[in-house]
Amino acid sequence: MQQVRSHIHDSIQSLHGVMPLWGIDHWVPLGDLFVDVNILESLSSNRRSELGDLWQDFTTGNSNYRSLDRIGLGKEQQRVSGLTVLEKDTNLMVVGKPGSGKTTYLQRIVTECNNGKLQAQRIPVLIKLREFVDDGRKYAYNLEQFLGQLWRLSNVDIELVLNQGKALVLLDGLDEVTGEAGKQITREIKRFARAYSQVLVVVTCRTQSQESRFERFDYVEVADFNEEQVKAFAEHWFGTVCANAGKGETKTREFLEQLFREENKPIQELAITPILLSLTCAVFQQTGKFYSKRSKLYEEGLELLLVQWDKSRSVERDEIYRDLSVERKLELLSYVAVKKFEQQQYVLFEQEELEGYIGEFLGIERRESQGVLRAIASQHGLLIERAHKVWSFSHLTFQEYLVAKWFCDKQNWQSLASQIRNKHWREVFLLATEMAKTIDKLLLLMKKNIDLIANNNQKIHQFMNWLSQKQSSIKTFYKPSAVRAFYLVANSNLHIPYGNRS
Structure with missing residues (x-):
């Protein structure tokens, strides 16, 4: 030996x-x-959990907001x-x-x-x-x-x-x-x-x-990387790539400072596997920042998983799914993402539901759609079985990007604008305004829907009247709109009841 x-x-x-x-x-x-x-x-796909329990797990604190990697694991795993x-x-x-x-x-x-x-x-x-x-x-x-x-x-x-x-x-x-x-x-x-x-x-x-x-x-x-592993990986990555140790430490510090900012939570949620964290580090190394349009990073991440990862390893697949073009695969994933996102419970799919959406889009039988689902999961990891026959996208960020891409490709602004009242659509609206070639029509429809909501809500009327009176009572050189904006933000943050505002 x-x-x-x-x-x-x-x-x-x-x-x-x-x-x-x-x-x-x-x-x-x-x-x-x-x-x-x-x-x-223990494998997530072997766990027997009800969809409702998993949804509650996501919404009530076992998972950090936007993070799907802990769904169904509980505190004992x-x-x-x-x-x-x-x-x-x-x-x-x-x-x-x-x-x-x-x-x-x-x-x-x-x-x-x-x-x-x-x-x-x-x-x-x-x-x-x-x-x-x-x-x-x-x-x-x-x-x-x-x-x-x-x-x-x-x-x-x-x-x-x-x-x-x-x-x-x-x-x-x-x-x-x-x-x-x-x-x-x-x-x-x-x-x-x-x-x-x-x-x-x-x-x-x-x-x-x-x-x-x-x-x-x-x-x-x-398991996906936790925060400490993300920090360690970034330190190793920039330490390896940079010409000297001092420069590597500086780059690491700058990268982590930006990554863990509140506005970059969607990027944090994405960068929890070595391959996507490497992509994020590479973008930062080349530009000294994240892309000004986050959608560009998500686009590259999807391309990496859909095309380049297998190609770099000289892997060929033989399933039915292989014959779809990259554009068709993205369109399929976008269709599935929208179908679920339009529901109140917008994250988790029953397997039968998910296979139904795939079959609808491709015009194939249930048995064939099962094969397509398995191919998506095994080839790209973009759909994950969170528990036995309960699925979700691997990252909420990717689902939101695909939803925004669907509306931008179809230019179906009226349907998108109708979702303005739903909080979980916030990131979709932000991404759509980045990705759309022209956003005038979308913004006008968003304003129209906001006006309709305001016109039909007595509390909003009371609040706007109070805001107008407050602005009129202040003598200042600032524009009236700036004064109203100040009190709008201040009172919204403090959550002060109408009758106690002064």
């Missing part, structure tokens, strides 16, 4: 000790950027260090959204084991399954034969190593192998795990991608 570990040490460090940095042209040392992921030891969870010595199926850090997590495991800091009693190997499709074909995808050749061991020796459980086999991207080859590889992993029960096997897969359960595997989920 020590002979094999010594033989493969340098190649493992060379292959897996570096990682690409999104938005940057060169690879960086893994240790310079890695932030230990947190693991949730604990996060565990991704490296600590391996101490249980049980096979793991690690699921997570695209760009959540699954590959980097396996790279960290294999290099830590390689350096004797983790599972030092085993020989480590990290196999990227999309590459194994070609590399393993001449071995008929037999893992014993493949490992024997890789480690230069005879058939007798490889059997000895495996039977004694002296191997740590990490298999990355089960969702990235499709068709007949994918079925063969899936069967082989299951057979291998049964045949060598002492070997530690860890498989990663995008959330919702696996069609059948893996026996004797614990299913765990990569």
Whole structure:
């Protein structure tokens, strides 16, 4: 075993000790950027929760406003260090959204084991399954034969190593192998795990991608970044990219100061996975600020998940959904987003409801719409199963952007303006005014709807009369409209009853 570990040490460090940095042209040392992921030891999609309970969880405080990542988890669901969870010595199926850090997590495991800091009693190997499709074909995808050749061991020796459980086999991207080859590889992993029960096997897969359960595997989920991890990642990112440590610290401080401002809450809600946080850091590095139009960042984030992420990894998909153009996919997602957002409970879908919207838009049967939903979840992670057969968008920010995009593309300003009284549409209106080529018609319709609301509300009439009288009683060189605006804001913030205002 020590002979094999010594033989493969340098190649493992060379292959897996570096990682690409999104938005940057060169690879960086893994240790310079890695932030230990947190693991949730129960899958969100396995939880049995009523939609109404999840909605209450979102609206009453278990989740911060706008944050969907804690829906349904309650207060007892604990996060565990991704490296600590391996101490249980049980096979793991690690699921997570695209760009959540699954590959980097396996790279960290294999290099830590390689350096004797983790599972030092085993020989480590990290196999990227999309590459194994070609590399393993001449071995008929037999893992014993493949490992024997890789480690230069005879058939007798490889059997000895495996039977004694002296191997740590990490298999990355089960969702990235499709068709007949994918079925063969899936069967082989299951057979291998049964045949060598002492070997530690860890498989990663995008959330919702696996069609059948893996026996004797614990299913765990990569959690979104919490605030401390966001800060640590930003510190590592700018420290790696900037020319010197001082400049990196300055950039980190400026980035975090702006990110955690109140007006940037939608961006905070977005930047909770490594891939989208990397995009946000790259934009800030290039411009020294976030985009003046937030919609530009959301547009790039969607393009990254819909197109560039799989393309950068040379992954091809074979589902029906693949044949849709990017524009058609965006239109479908926008349609689904609007259908839900127009309801009072605007976040959570029953699975049957969601499949119905997909079928309506594409003109397909229910069975086909099920496949499309699974493809969206596994390929892009834009729709997430929060509990058993209860879904939502992965980020409220993306849903709001897609709603705004729908109205801007259709120029259906009358329908949008009619939502002016609904508080949860605020961000949609802000995004629409950024994205629309001309906003005159929308603004006029917004004012018309506000006037209608005011004309039919006695309390508003009383308030406006009081405001006018107050402005008339003040002698000042400020314009009357400025005085009214001052008292409007001041009294709205203080929530003073009409009769007590003076």
